Amino acid sequence: MALTSKICAYDNHWPAAFTAEQARIAQGLGVELVDIQHVGSTAVPGLAAKPEIDLLAVVVEHRDEAARNAFMATLGYVRGSDLSPGHHFYRRDVEGVRTHKVHVCICGHEQIGRMLRFRDLLRQDSGIRQQYQDLKLRLEAGNREGIGEYLAQKAPFIDAVMDGLSR
Structure with missing residues (x-):
């Protein structure tokens, strides 16, 4: 079973794709919105990634989920x-x-x-960025069960890196 997208080399157009989507989403979140950040591998220059733009929207609270779901649907999003x-x-x-x-x-x-x-650690530390890229490519090559398997197999690396930061 394939991942949701194939991992490819970093694309210099990803930041612009984030900015365009950030503006579209901000319109619908209104006063609830605090910030929207580009996260995930496409937010890290030089890192190979699935060409899927990850956005992190921070909101004051989840006020009217039905209205948000309806707005996101107008942009082509499905609530997971x-x-x-x-x-x-x-x-x-x-x-x-x-x-x-x-x-x-x-x-x-x-x-x-x-x-x-x-995200910031991957941007700053080329050694960790390379290790993470190598892991992602290995996991993609050996993937049999799809995105769930891929995410579960990446988690121990991310956890170890993050635990190292908190020490």
């Missing part, structure tokens, strides 16, 4: 399962290909800092 309490997930596919993922987290959610710290 919540990743944890206070952490909502949306995905956008174009012609069967995943193009964007949006994480909507309430202020103070632990995943906000974790996503930003991991």
